[in-house]
Amino acid sequence: xxVGMTTxxxxxxxxxxxxxxxxxxxAGIDVVLANSRGPESLRExxxxxxxxxxxxxxxxxxxxxxxxxxxxxxxxEVPVEPLAGKIVIDTMNYYPGxxxxxxxxxxxxxxxxxxxxxxxxxSRTVKAFNNxxxxxxxxxxxxxxxxxxxxxxxxxxxxxxxxxxIELLDKLGWDAVDVGPLSESWRHERETAVYVDPYLPEGSSxxxxxxxxxxxxxKPAPAAEIEKLIATAHxxxxxxxxx
Numbered sequence: 453x454x455v456g457m458t459t460x461x462x463x464x465x466x467x468x469x470x471x472x473x474x475x476x477x478x479a480g481i482d483v484v485l486a487n488s489r490g491p492e493s494l495r496e497x498x499x500x501x502x503x504x505x506x507x508x509x510x511x512x513x514x515x516x517x518x519x520x521x522x523x524x525x526x527x528x529e530v531p532v533e534p535l536a537g538k539i540v541i542d543t544m545n546y547y548p549g550x551x552x553x554x555x556x557x558x559x560x561x562x563x564x565x566x567x568x569x570x571x572x573x574x575s576r577t578v579k580a581f582n583n584x585x586x587x588x589x590x591x592x593x594x595x596x597x598x599x600x601x602x603x604x605x606x607x608x609x610x611x612x613x614x615x616x617x618i619e620l621l622d623k624l625g626w627d628a629v630d631v632g633p634l635s636e637s638w639r640h641e642r643e644t645a646v647y648v649d650p651y652l653p654e655g656s657s658x659x660x661x662x663x664x665x666x667x668x669x670x671k672p673a674p675a676a677e678i679e680k681l682i683a684t685a686h687x688x689x690x691x692x693x694x695x
Contacts, residue, residue: 458620459484461515463508463530464522465494467586468543470501472519475593475624477502486511488522488529509534517620519543520568521581525551527568536574539613541620543581544568545642560687564641565607565634578608578617579637580628583644588651588670593625602651603627603675605640605682627675631682639685646681 460476462469465487473483483503487494494505504514512518512534520530524544542565546557556562562570569577581589583605594601604621606628608614618628631639640646650673 458482458516459514460620461511461513461518462486463511463518463520464543465497466521468581468589469519469521470497471586471590472521472581472624473501473503474590479623479625481623484511484514488526512538517541517616519581523547523550524564524567525554528571530568530571532572532574535572538575539610539616540568540572540575540577541581541617542568542577542579545582547642563634563637565637569609569634576608576610576613577634578606578610578613579631579634579640580604580606580617580621583640583647584651585648585668587668588648591668592651592670592672594672595625596622600672601625601627602670602673603629603678605629605631605646605678607631607634607637607640609633629675629678629682638687639682644681644685644687646678646685650677650681 459482462473462483462485465485469485473485476483484506485494485498485503486506486508491505491507498505509531512531517539518535519541521543524546527544544564546564557564565577565579581604592602604626606614606617614630621628631637651670653669653671656668
């Protein structure tokens with residue numbers, strides 16, 4: 453699949469969904485953006501971004517690649533049939549204070565991406581874009597070959613699906629570190645060393661970058677740094693996660 457010829461469906465119009473739409477449009481990729489409130493609620497945002505607004509089903513049907521970027525607690529709302537046979541990019545993280553307690557995650561019997569893959573048995577789920585704040589995802593994007601290009605981790609059970617998502621990352625301005633199957637995706641979930649911190653400039657903080665209107669430039673994190681952090685990751689006790 454040539455990423456240059458794809459339509460990107462995005463289910464979820466929050467921070468990450470909006471930034472991915474901006475990067476995709478800048479890369480010449482057609483985008484269909486959806487949220488839970490319907491296309492009418494997206495009319496102004498879609499016009500500003502230069503994308504098409506649609507329902508979740510329409511975004512799923514239109515996308516050659518489809519991003520799911522909604523609160524994890526709502527993963528079962530993702531349409532199943534329109535995504536059969538497609539690559540689905542999962543950006544979701546587990547926040548118990550928002551998502552409610554999910555016993556399988558607390559017991560560490562599954563990863564967050566496993567939940568979506570099980571919900572979409574005929575799709576190929578790839579975990580990506582979940583370890584970075586939206587402001588850095590936007591501000592650290594660089595052209596291919598740039599000396600200060602950063603990398604993001606990617607995991608998924610299907611090697612060809614991972615390769616396609618890595619090609620998409622390249623198109624959007626990012627290098628990638630191939631983490632392997634979804635069983636290893638915990639290495640770039642919350643509370644690991646690769647989560648948000650590698651892209652934080654000295655003196656910045658999570659509170660500042662998630663503050664409204666703050667435009668943190670970010671700190672480049674090359675593939676070698678991300679690969680090292682992935683390799684040395686320690687799994688935190690998920691049951692102890694707070695909001």
